[in-house]
Amino acid sequence: MTEQEFEKKYGRPPVKHSGDVKTKIYWDRIVIALVLLVLLVFCVVRLIGALIGAFGGGESSSVLPAVNNNKESSSEPEHTGYDFTVCIDPGHGGDDSGAQDKTGKRLEKDDTLNVSLKLRDELEALGVNVAMTRETDEFLTLDEICKKANDSKADLFISIHRNSGDEANKGVEIWVNNHEPESDILLASNILSALDEVGISKNREVGFGFIGDSCSNYQVNRQTHMPSCLVELGFITNDADNKLLDEHIGEYAHAMAQAAVKTAKELGITDENGERLIDEPYLSTKPQWNEKTGTYFTEEGEIYAADALQPVIINDHKYTQTTSAKQDDATNAAAQPPDGTVG
Ligand SMILES: [Zn+2]
Known part of the structure; x- marks a missing residue:
């Protein structure tokens, strides 16, 4: 029915459920979700980076030379x-x-x-x-x-x-x-x-x-x-x-x-x-x-x-x-x- 017919039937104009409004709320949520997702990814990346720094850059680089040293001292005993x-x-x-x-x-x-x-x-x-x-x-x-x-x-x-x-x-x-x-x-x-x-x-x-x-x-x-x-x-x-x-x-x-x-x-x-x-x-x-x-x-x-x-x-x-x-x-x-x- 038209707006005129609706107003005639219900004594008031129809409430406009504007598509614009719906769309606007939808995108707000998407943006917020995306921001949160980006923040989450950023945090995870930082955390993984920290873990690699601790276990990769720290531990592995200190373990490898230790292993090499052991090899050297077993096959070629240290002497002055x-x-x-x-x-x-x-x-x-x-x-x-x-x-x-x-x-x-x-x-x-x-x-x-x-x-x-x-x-x-x-x-x-x-x-x-x-x-x-x-x-x-x-x-x-x-x-x-x-x-x-x-x-x-x-x-x-x-x-x-x-x-x-x-x-x-x-x-x-x-x-x-x-x-x-x-x-x-x-x-x-x-x-x-x-x-x-x-x-x-x-x-x-x-x-x-x-x-x-x-x-x-x-x-x-x-x-x-x-x-x-x-x-x-x-x-x-x-x-x-x-x-x-x-x-x-x-x-x-x-x-x-x-x-x-x-x-x-x-x-x-x-x-x-x-x-x-x-x-x-x-x-x-x-x-x-x-x-x-x-x-x-x-x-x-x-x-x-x-x-x-x-x-x-x-x-x-x-x-x-x-x-x-x-x-x-x-x-x-x-x-x-x-x-x-x-x-
Ligand atoms: Zn001589």
Whole structure:
């Protein structure tokens, strides 16, 4: 019916249930619901974020390194280094320049110092204690060098030299005491093998005594208490050897450091993890030199009848003088080479 008909029938105009009004209320509710929903979602997101922060960013990041640490400590036990000492002797120095190349510009004393400083760094990087007989271009007598080595209480002694000779001569050789002590041979052969692996022009083997005279010893192999060797690191008179040294000096140093660690383990100075196993400095079985008397003593040698020298005691080992040592000493007194430059 029309409005007129409604008014006529009921005496009042019809109440307008406007669609607009209904719609308006409906949208108000929707808007409020949406606002509430957005607020709720926002709160949930914040809550989840907080939970991730606590359990993800906090716990998981602290758990993972803990797991890694456990792995490290089980497979690679923590140690502060290899608890032994190496004394490095860079041959020559100061006024004693050692051998030289054909131009006269390249000096043995510089090469030996360069290699020795790199060897020191490599050893220290492994946590090995290092004593140096010199770290600058200075001259020390062989007596001073040996005294420094013995005073340092080093377990191993490595003297670095360069060889010289005819231009055709090449390669690396290492010298040890002519009494062929096992510990010294082990040190020398480990170093030689390691250098050989890096690459050298020729492996000239481990030699005993002094070149051309097996009855004589290099002083550093005679008067040091610990296992010792004298490394002739290629010929300074050979261009190929010099090139090899220049190109591989870092690798040579690294190889020698690894060889020293290998030797320390094999001699029982440290265990596999670098823990020290002995109280005193390691003592070579070579005849021990007595600085006061200037003679040798050997652990199981016979007492030399003609003299009244007292046995010497080093690290609780009692040494007695031997006839062979006496002979050795006499030979050295007559024909003691000044150092390791010859040949
Ligand atoms: Zn030399």
